[in-house]
Each structure stands twice: as C-alpha cells, then as structure tokens.
Amino acid sequence: MVDTATMDALDATRAKSREQDEARVRPSRRDRLRGKANQPWWFALPALAVFGVFFLLPNLLNFVYPFTDWSAFHSQIGFVGLSNFSTILHDGSMARDIRITLEYAVLVAVFQNGFGLALALLLERDTRFNRFFRAVFFLPVLISALAVGYIFRALLAQDGALNSVLSSLAGHHVDTPWLGSTTWTLVVVTLIHGWKWMGLAMLIYLAGLKSMPGDVLEAARIDGAGWWRTFWSVRFPLLAPAVTFNVTTALIGSMNTFDIVQATTGGGPGGETEVFNIYMFRIFGQGLYAQASAMSLVLFLIVVVLAVPVIVGLRRRENNQ
Amino acid sequence: MTTATAFAPAHRRPLRWIQPLVVLIVAGVTIGIPLWLVAVTSFKPQSEAIKPNLSLPHHVQAAANYKQSFDEGKIVQGFVNSLLVVAPSVVLVLLLGAGAAWVFARRKGRLVNTLYALSISGLLLPPAVITIVMELRQLGLAGTRPGMIGVYAGMYLSTSIFFMTGFIRALPEELEEAARMDGAGPIRVFFRIILPLLRPVIATATIMVMLYAWSDIFYAFFVLGGGDKATLPLNLYQVANAQLYLNNWHLIFAYVVMMSLPMVLVFVIAQRRIVSGITSGAVK
Numbered sequence: 001m002v003d004t005a006t007m008d009a010l011d012a013t014r015a016k017s018r019e020q021d022e023a024r025v026r027p028s029r030r031d032r033l034r035g036k037a038n039q040p041w042w043f044a045l046p047a048l049a050v051f052g053v054f055f056l057l058p059n060l061l062n063f064v065y066p067f068t069d070w071s072a073f074h075s076q077i078g079f080v081g082l083s084n085f086s087t088i089l090h091d092g093s094m095a096r097d098i099r100i101t102l103e104y105a106v107l108v109a110v111f112q113n114g115f116g117l118a119l120a121l122l123l124e125r126d127t128r129f130n131r132f133f134r135a136v137f138f139l140p141v142l143i144s145a146l147a148v149g150y151i152f153r154a155l156l157a158q159d160g161a162l163n164s165v166l167s168s169l170a171g172h173h174v175d176t177p178w179l180g181s182t183t184w185t186l187v188v189v190t191l192i193h194g195w196k197w198m199g200l201a202m203l204i205y206l207a208g209l210k211s212m213p214g215d216v217l218e219a220a221r222i223d224g225a226g227w228w229r230t231f232w233s234v235r236f237p238l239l240a241p242a243v244t245f246n247v248t249t250a251l252i253g254s255m256n257t258f259d260i261v262q263a264t265t266g267g268g269p270g271g272e273t274e275v276f277n278i279y280m281f282r283i284f285g286q287g288l289y290a291q292a293s294a295m296s297l298v299l300f301l302i303v304v305v306l307a308v309p310v311i312v313g314l315r316r317r318e319n320n321q
Numbered sequence: 322m323t324t325a326t327a328f329a330p331a332h333r334r335p336l337r338w339i340q341p342l343v344v345l346i347v348a349g350v351t352i353g354i355p356l357w358l359v360a361v362t363s364f365k366p367q368s369e370a371i372k373p374n375l376s377l378p379h380h381v382q383a384a385a386n387y388k389q390s391f392d393e394g395k396i397v398q399g400f401v402n403s404l405l406v407v408a409p410s411v412v413l414v415l416l417l418g419a420g421a422a423w424v425f426a427r428r429k430g431r432l433v434n435t436l437y438a439l440s441i442s443g444l445l446l447p448p449a450v451i452t453i454v455m456e457l458r459q460l461g462l463a464g465t466r467p468g469m470i471g472v473y474a475g476m477y478l479s480t481s482i483f484f485m486t487g488f489i490r491a492l493p494e495e496l497e498e499a500a501r502m503d504g505a506g507p508i509r510v511f512f513r514i515i516l517p518l519l520r521p522v523i524a525t526a527t528i529m530v531m532l533y534a535w536s537d538i539f540y541a542f543f544v545l546g547g548g549d550k551a552t553l554p555l556n557l558y559q560v561a562n563a564q565l566y567l568n569n570w571h572l573i574f575a576y577v578v579m580m581s582l583p584m585v586l587v588f589v590i591a592q593r594r595i596v597s598g599i600t601s602g603a604v605k
Contacts, residue, residue, distance in 0.1 A: 037428075037507070038427065038497065038501065038507065038510075039423055039424045039427045039428055039507065040424075040507050041424060043420035043421065043423055043424050043507070043511065044420060044421040044423075044424040044425065044436070046417045046420060046421075047417035047418055047420060047421035047440065047478055047482065048421065048436065048440065050413065050417060050471060050474050050475055050478060051440055051443065051475055051478045051479070053456075053471065053475070054453070054471040054472050054474065054475030054476075055443050055448060055475035055476065055478070055479075056439070056442075057456060058448065058449040058450075058452040058453040058455075058456055059446065059448075059449045059452075061449065061452035061455065061456060062449035062451070062452045065451070065452050065455060070455070119347075122340065122343060122344060122347070123344065129341060129344075130344075133344050133348055134596075135588075135589075135592060136348050136352055137348065137351075137352060138588070139352060139356070139585065140352070141532065142532075142581065142584040142585055142588055143536075143577070143581045143584070144535070144536030144538075144553070144554050144557070144580065144581070145536055145538075146536065146538050146554050146557055146558060147536075147554075147557060147577040147580065147581060150557075150561060150567075150573050150574075150577065151355050151358065151359055151574075151577070152355070153567070154358060154362065154373035154570055154573075154574075155354075155355060155358055155373070157372075157373065159372045160372070160373050160374070161354075161358050161373050161374045161375050164372075164374045164375075165374075165375065195351065200599065203596060203599050203600055204599070204600060206600070207600030252444070252445060255447065256447050256448075256539075258538070258539040259536070259538050259539065259554075262538075263561075277450075277539055280450065280451060281539070281542065284451060284454075284543070289451060289454075289455070292451045293449070293451035293452055296447075296449055296450065296451045296452070297449075299447055300446065300447055300449065303445060303446060303447055304445075304446070307445055308445065311445070
C-alpha cells in the first residue's frame, strides 16, 4: 500500500518537476537561505539523544567509575585513584584476560572466515540442492548463542556424545576432556563460535563471489589459469570487501563474546577461557562494581588501540586493489 | 576422501559427483549430529539423558519433557518478554536511525561530519555495560523494559545509521526536490519518499538487530536480571542452572527446540528476503 502511494506521489512529482525544470535547484537554495532546512536537524535529534544517553554517556562514565570504590558493600562512592587497576594488574587477571580475548578474537576470525569461505566455494553453483544446503548451514546463526553453547557442552562433555562415538569407533574407552584442557579448550570454544556464525560469513562470501565481473574470470580462463590459480590470483583479491566485512564483524563480535563461553566452560578450566565479559559478569556478581568497570575500560582501550588500525588497514587494502 | 579418489578416474568431471557427496558428509557431521543430539535428548527421560549421547531413546517421554520445560521455563512469558523488548528496539533503531541518516546523508559541514562519526562509533566501541547499570539506576530504569529497549537501541543505532546513510547518499536527491516543489514539508518527504526507498536497508537492519537482540543474554543479565521480565535466553539460563552440574539435559534441549522454532520458522517463510537483505547490506 505504501508502495503504490509513493509511486503515485513520485509520478506526480516527476511530472511537476519536468514542468518546472529550470527552477528545480534554485528554490531549495532560497529555502536554505531563508533558514528553512530541507532536512531539519530535529530529525537527527531523537537518534542522537538515545545514542548519547544509552551509549556515549555510559562510555564516558566508564572513565570515572573505575577510579572509585563503587561496590555493593557501601552506599557512599568515593575516589580511590588507581587502586582498582592495581588490583587487576597484580592478581594477573588483566594480562590474562587481554591475552585470552585477543587469542579468542583472532581464532574466531580465522575459523569463521575459513569455514564461511569454504562453504561458499562448496555451494557456489546456484542449484536447488545447493540452495537447500545453504539454508541448512545457516541454521546455527538462528539458534541463540547460549543454546549453541549448551549443545556443544553436551556433545563434548567427558562422558558426552563425541567421546562415546569415538569410543565405539576406536574400540576402547575414550575420555578426552574436550572442555577441560588449559591449552586446547580455547581453540575448541572458538571453533564453536566459528561454527555458530559460519553461515553468515558464507552468505556474504557467496554475494561477493556472485558479484564478480565475468570478463575478468573469462580472461583468466583463456589465459589457461586453473581453478586454484584463478581463485588465488583473481577471485580472492576481488573478495576484499567481503573479507573486510567478515573479519571486522568477527573481531568486534568476538571481543564482546559471552554466551558461548559461559555456556561451555564458564571461563574455565583454570580461567583459561576467561574473556573480558566473563570476568565482568563474575566480578559484578560479587558486588565489586568499580573493579568490573575498570576491566570494562581496559576492554574499551584495547578495542580502540587494536581494532581501529586493523579495520583501517583492511579498508586500505581494499582500496588498493 | 577415499571416495573422492575412487570416483575420480571414472568420470571426466569428478567434481560433479564429489561436490554433493562432500556437502552431504559435511552437513551431516557439522549440522546433523548436533541437531540430532538436541532432538533425541529432548525425547529421553532424565536417567537416559544425564550422559548425553546420540542413541535413540529406550523410553520416549517427549510430551512430558516438553510440557515440563514449557511450564518451568515459562516459555510463553519469556516469548512475550522477548517480544516486548526486541520489537520496540527494532522500531526505534530503524525509525530514529533513518531520521538521523537522512540528515547526515544530505547536509554538509563539519558539524554533520563530527556527529556522523560519533554516531557510528558504536560499530566498533564496546558498550560500557557496567556503567550502563549505574546510569539506569540513577534514571530509575534499572530492571525495566524501557531501560532494556534504550540499551539495545543505543547499541544498534550505529549499525542502522551507517547502512542507511550510505544508502541515502546513493539515492538521487531529485526525488526529494520534486516532492518539495509540490509543497511537501520535511515530514511528508521523510515518510512518503525516504522511508519507502529505504526498504532494502530496513530489511537488512531488522534482520541483524533481530539476530543479536533476540538471543542476547549478556546485556539482559545486567539490565533486566531474572524475575518476571526475563527474556527467553534468560529463562534458558535459569532452566540450565536450576540443578547443580547441568544434569537436566532433557529439559534444556526441549527448551532449545521450542525457543529456536520461531526464528527458524521466520527464516523458512522469509528466506529469500532475509538472504538478500543480509548480502545487499554487507558487501557495499
């Protein structure tokens, strides 16, 4: 309904504008001079207000509260200087959370993009069969991350489904602690994270593959380039915008991860999967609000220091193509 | 892989046979097995489900599991609660985002550029969840739906403003000019011309916000907590942690099935639009 109404309006206005072709630009300029804006500022105000109150202001406050003793244990809030930072510095949690979150983000970016690109190439041709299976691989994106975490916790538990399958395949009892290794569990959890979002990455890579100029591929084929050669020399470089989008969203998304880690390991074993948000959740739950917000500020600074150059770099690479 | 080498010599174009086979195997292992585990476990009595495995249930008690998790997990209440925060958030993000994007796309000057850069900073910066709690308490919005809606809207406005501004910049301004010649004021131009033209981006933004906000638990924990306003994921967390050491897998997975069905259903119905919405917004 909206559509026909707009189309009518457009048709009418188009006719009108043809009549007044000469005067098309001038009146608007005159309007502007008279102070009547075509796009008044107040259209932007509600968005700026909501964004300011619920996003910017908390981030500004995040530069104040970490220096206080705000907690659940007393009603007064006083400044205590850097003591919250020295606490998280000296108990090792800051260094550990920075390391683990960065490892997590990089591994997720690798897995999510690797799986997504592989699936896109596998299902590239537009057949009914492929379309069906694209939808199948998109299913994990639709399942909530918490639910995904529980599914893999059941699958990977020491007495869980995977070990019982492996036991019957191997012929002897297998009890690998998939979620209990201080070294490898982080990799397992990031594989799960990659699994959950690979369908989205796949769709974006498919769109990138589809929008490729046919003549370039044709030229590569005539030059005798095989599939592999064409992929690395021609198609992959042309996928740059899709890579930028996918790597960026994977990095940003995984720096703010919580659900999958909480549902699979809760940050364990021995704190070896404790990303920033798990720490904040735990410490906030203990009532140490200021200490949690100190860690929140560290996350903010890490993102600013690391994510921004990565994105700028990716953008530049894209433009240089 | 052995099948690949076995098939290859017999056919000129081995890929034709191998591709569907690879797809079936990969899909079976990576998607089939996890979903099968969810389905069979949700049909089992607790004694069988306590050590989750892929075997068929000896004793099927699907109805009892689903009913119990329906009641204990407060599915209906959770669904309504989720809807009551996610739907207004999406509407706010789209409507306010479109208004701001229109101004940012058409107006020029240093102020516009600064405000635009500020508005899309949320694409990168993490929300300061701890101080959000503090601020909401002072505003009297802690634990309320308006507070949650504000937080979600604040988080996703950047995304919608970014996509919409890019989109509007690519639209010819003549359409608006022409409407103004007809005497249409800014409100008319915005609602009759800009919003309808934004439809493709609106689809993209809706899907993205839905995907994240519908399954969010982290921010909901801090803002809503448990209680009678708990959303579906919060209820799932409570079902899972109702007993020590996660031993009620039969109920957890019954809940997962019921909770995921609405999203899957929406996807199946609107698949084509969702797919084109995601891809058209992303690769620009």
